[in-house]
Amino acid sequence: MCGIVGYSGPGNSVLPVIEGLSRLEYRGYDSAGICLKNDDELLILKKEGKLENLKAIIESGNYYSHTGIGHTRWATHGKVTSENAHPHGNSDFAVVHNGIIENAPALKAQLMKEGFEFKSETDSEVFLVLVTKFFKQTGDTLKAISLAYKQIHGNSAFVIIEKTSDKLYAVKRSAPLVAGVNPTTREAYVSSDPFALIGFAPDIYFPEDGVICMGESTPTEAKMSFFELDLTPSSRYKASTNLMTMDATSKGPYEHYMLKEIHEQPALIDKLAAYYIKNDGRHILDDLNGLKTDMWHFTACGTAWHAGLVIKNFFEQNNRQRANVEIASEFRYKNPILNKNEIGMFISQSGETADTLACQELCREQGIKTYSIVNVEGSTLFRNSDKNFLIHAGVEIGVASTKAFTLQVLTGYFMSKAMEGQLDNPALFNEVKLLSTRIAELCENAEKLISVAEKIYAQKGFIFTGRGKYFPIALEGALKLKEIAYVHAEGYAAGELKHGPIALIDENIVNIAIVGPELYEKTISNVEEVKARRGVIVVVGPENHPEIESIADIYIPLNFEGLNDLSPLYVNVVLQFIAYYIAKLKGTDIDKPRNLAKSVTVE
Ligand code: F6R
Numbered sequence: 001m002c003g004i005v006g007y008s009g010p011g012n013s014v015l016p017v018i019e020g021l022s023r024l025e026y027r028g029y030d031s032a033g034i035c036l037k038n039d040d041e042l043l044i045l046k047k048e049g050k051l052e053n054l055k056a057i058i059e060s061g062n063y064y065s066h067t068g069i070g071h072t073r074w075a076t077h078g079k080v081t082s083e084n085a086h087p088h089g090n091s092d093f094a095v096v097h098n099g100i101i102e103n104a105p106a107l108k109a110q111l112m113k114e115g116f117e118f119k120s121e122t123d124s125e126v127f128l129v130l131v132t133k134f135f136k137q138t139g140d141t142l143k144a145i146s147l148a149y150k151q152i153h154g155n156s157a158f159v160i161i162e163k164t165s166d167k168l169y170a171v172k173r174s175a176p177l178v179a180g181v182n183p184t185t186r187e188a189y190v191s192s193d194p195f196a197l198i199g200f201a202p203d204i205y206f207p208e209d210g211v212i213c214m215g216e217s218t219p220t221e222a223k224m225s226f227f228e229l230d231l232t233p234s235s236r237y238k239a240s241t242n243l244m245t246m247d248a249t250s251k252g253p254y255e256h257y258m259l260k261e262i263h264e265q266p267a268l269i270d271k272l273a274a275y276y277i278k279n280d281g282r283h284i285l286d287d288l289n290g291l292k293t294d295m296w297h298f299t300a301c302g303t304a305w306h307a308g309l310v311i312k313n314f315f316e317q318n319n320r321q322r323a324n325v326e327i328a329s330e331f332r333y334k335n336p337i338l339n340k341n342e343i344g345m346f347i348s349q350s351g352e353t354a355d356t357l358a359c360q361e362l363c364r365e366q367g368i369k370t371y372s373i374v375n376v377e378g379s380t381l382f383r384n385s386d387k388n389f390l391i392h393a394g395v396e397i398g399v400a401s402t403k404a405f406t407l408q409v410l411t412g413y414f415m416s417k418a419m420e421g422q423l424d425n426p427a428l429f430n431e432v433k434l435l436s437t438r439i440a441e442l443c444e445n446a447e448k449l450i451s452v453a454e455k456i457y458a459q460k461g462f463i464f465t466g467r468g469k470y471f472p473i474a475l476e477g478a479l480k481l482k483e484i485a486y487v488h489a490e491g492y493a494a495g496e497l498k499h500g501p502i503a504l505i506d507e508n509i510v511n512i513a514i515v516g517p518e519l520y521e522k523t524i525s526n527v528e529e530v531k532a533r534r535g536v537i538v539v540v541g542p543e544n545h546p547e548i549e550s551i552a553d554i555y556i557p558l559n560f561e562g563l564n565d566l567s568p569l570y571v572n573v574v575l576q577f578i579a580y581y582i583a584k585l586k587g588t589d590i591d592k593p594r595n596l597a598k599s600v601t602v603e
Contacts, residue, residue: 008168011185017034017069028074033070088124095158097124102154116132175601177190198245201242205226258400262402264403266436266437289418293341297344298346304401345373347373347374353600370384374389375404397598439570442577465493465523466493484583484588487582509536511535512578516567524547
């Protein structure tokens with residue numbers, strides 16, 4: 001979703017701000033803008049569409065400024081237009097904003113009554129006008145920001161610059177914000193994502209809600225100061241070192257990040273196994289040995305929710321512990337029944353998904369422990385959890401989540417094994433090694449799946465089916481296909497088809513049926529039902545089964561032997577490739593599919 005980068009220092013802000021925005025492009029956006037502070041003005045350049053459009057404007061001029069802020073906007077309030085793009089500014093201040101000001105309509109009406117004018121349809125401009133109004137009353141920028149912040153409701157991060165100084169100001173509520181400093185080059189930074197600051201700011205700071213950050217570059221140093229809303233100095237921030245590397249920004253030999261990230265999976269699986277079974281992660285898991293809780297409450301969104309459904313099976317079947325898996329945007333509003341001896345478990349790649357964060361807050365308020373399976377160390381989810389189980393997937397740039405899903409599920413599997421005290425059982429390491437080997441084989445032979453995609457990509461709709469542990473994979477396979485290929489796809493429990501969706505089946509519909517060795521006959525019967533109604537049948541099933549050969553239009557044989565509980569992850573990689581190759585044939589923007597954002601920081 002929206003991305004923010006701000007710079008103040010002796011150099012030209014245009015370069016780090018545009019580079020930072022380029023790094024945040026993967027998050028999804030529909031317009032971009034920059035504000036450059038000069039001696040006599042705050043110059044705003046902004047353009048709808050890709051960052052390239054803004055870059056073209058910048059390249060056509062000779063822009064230089066020591067202080068600048070930039071933004072990539074993912075529209076929430078107001079159409080995708082240059083006017084609604086950020087920054088929003090006037091002669092005194094410029095503002096960029098991530099999030100939503102929930103009471104913007106009421107505030108805007110009041111401000112208009114008071115005679116203030118608005119140039120855009122956005123909620124964000126309300127904050128600009130509030131800061132301007134309170135500055136007129138107080139003559140003090142920090143006071144004005146504090147007063148404006150107190151008026152707004154909802155989750156937001158703001159960065160503000162002013163005409164009268166080279167300072168950067170930032171403040172947030174339940175939205176990602178990082179401040180940074182480079183002591184050597186005397187540069188101060190702010191961003192919505194530490195990824196934008198790699199190589200620019202080695203010292204980074206994560207402020208808590210309601211802490212105003214003020215960055216400045218003096219002739220001797222770069223400084224980041226923190227204030228409470230009453231403007232007393234604040235210590236409510238976490239200082240850290242930016243350890244992220246830029247490796248992830250290269251696609252290597254692959255045409256898309258998604259393809260690269262699918263291919264990274266075997267090596268990442270091996271690394272995660274070593275981390276949790278033998279190395280640094282071991283002590284984190286050892287704490288779970290013998291753990292019993294009355295109920296695990298999993299909440300997550302999208303692909304991460306599907307990961308929760310797979311992990312639920314591990315906890316219930318192997319540990320005989322109850323687990324409830326809910327979509328975060330549902331859980332948070334249903335007044336859930338939570339008791340003390342229960343654990344809230346949050347799954348999130350980004351650690352910044354607004355609904356998931358809200359569920360965590362709700363669990364904390366009710367006094368239950370909160371654990372997270374998360375990729376981004378230092379993210380809001382990470383910082384607010386009692387315990388974190390990192391998935392170590394590295395940066396995932398493709399908007400469609402692939403490697404994160406695999407590693408989320410695997411982390412859940414290790415947790416389940418840790419509860420059973422089975423981490424030292426050599427069978428575990430061998431099983432995981434077998435998984436990475438089989439996935440590596442799939443990757444080596446992936447091009448064979450191009451011909452599968454060619455046969456089905458033009459069909460009208462896709463129904464993915466599976467039973468038991470493959471049901472969540474049917475959901476995930478359908479989600480991956482719809483989000484990157486823009487075709488209608490649904491995931492169903494195979495036994496559920498005849499209760500409604502079978503009405504859709506005709507020769508234009510493809511049934512991608514996951515047929516595991518478990519409940520084999522029953523699942524094959526479901527495939528027969530679809531075949532009888534002229535559906536196109538693709539079976540992803542166990543190898544050497546001649547009857548599948550005779551039923552299926554396309555048979556993708558797999559060796560399930562020895563994978564046991566991990567076989568859903570193996571099957572899922574086949575579905576990742578099928579989605580990828582269908583999207584490629586359709587010519588969509590695979591890494592940045594339309595309307596989607598990598599990190600969904602609004603509710
Ligand atoms: C789908 C996808 C999304 C995310 C969801 C949650 O490919 O990526 O469904 O899984 O938006 O995001 P995180 O895991 O960052 O909380």
